[in-house]
Amino acid sequence: MISLLAVTLTVSAATPVLTLDEALEAARQNNLDLKVARARLEQSRLLSNRAWAAYLPTVAVSGSYTRNSAEAVVALPGGPEIVIQPLNQFAAQAEVRQALIAPSLWPAIRNAGIAEDVAELNTDNVRREILFVVAQSYYGAASYQEAIRATEFLLEVNKAREADTQKRFDVGTVTRVALLRAQLDRARAEQDLVRARNAFSSSRLALATLLQRDADFTLELPPVPQVPPPDVDLAQQALEQRPDVAAARRNLDLALGRRQGVWFSYLPGVSLSGVYRLGNATGFAGQNDSWALTIGAQWTLWDGGLREINLREESARVAEASAQQKQAESRAVEEVSRARLEYENAQANLAKAEEALGLARETQRLTEISFKAGVATYLEVADANSALTNAEVGAISERLQTSLAALRLLRAAGLFAAKE
Structure with missing residues (x-):
């Protein structure tokens, strides 16, 4: 019997292998969404210069x-x-x-610096999200590639079984029903292989689009990402590491600074x-x-009540930013807890799938021996081979789900792609 591990994906020898680290680095360099975020960040870094420009001397000639x-x-x-x-x-x-003396400019300069911090944090959050999507796409495409190998294995087995059944039918040792069953199993395996290849091509194209490169690569299935042990307080790490939570805090500081700027507008200016x-x-x-x-x-002693209106507006924005900060922190804690449960559930499912795969392999081996000894029927062998392939595909699927669950847990804790 052909071993599944010996069956390899039929690709050109010149096709390069793209690793996960290479994919993440390519996304850092080439992803268009990330380039847009960086360009916006460069624009935001001019806020302090613009605020200081109002306090620097102006020179005009005519x-x-x-x-x-x-x-x-x-x-x-x-x-x-x-x-x-x-x-x-x-x-x-x-x-x-x-x-x-320009009191209204003092908080404006400070607020510009805070706004730059918010822009930095938002860009960091966008970068992490993009890299997270790339990693998800990579694991998905690599799993589809592994599924192709499993379906290729089943197809080879069914082709061999069909040829053997044809010989037996020709000499009259099996019925035509057995031959039709063998041909049907082979046709289904061919159809499953076409589906698997199409799914892999589609997922690889999506990954290539994220990386802004041609889809002329194969993948290697990386190990399941390592996550911190259960005794590590990932919720606290999320509150400390996640840029969206930090951005919500700085947005509150910015709202307080803008309200302070309204208060400073009541003071006189000297030029x-x-x-x-x-x-x-x-x-x-x-x-x-x-x-x-x-x-x-x-x-300005009285401006028609405009400053009072601005003060009430900025106070409402402070209340909004305060609620958004608490909301961001609560969401981070909730996402960590849910991601931890999903990861533990995926681990349990993976363990069961690997156990089922081991049993399916042993069943297939014993059935093959029994068939050669004339004890088992062809249908029993076909069912054993089909069960083995389904177990292989199931293990691959559960491994993918476990990897994705681990990625989501790392992302929720603010630990995924933390460094540029």
């Missing part, structure tokens, strides 16, 4: 040329003539403005401005240039 209808000259008694309005008038001006002017009209001062320094203060 110039003009005016053609007047007539020249205006004033002759003072005992003094020189002063050109008040030249026929061709040129002027230039340079102005510098600097905020000295400094300097102007230098140059022109070809001297004016009564008798100079072509002039300068001025101005210190100004502004204090």
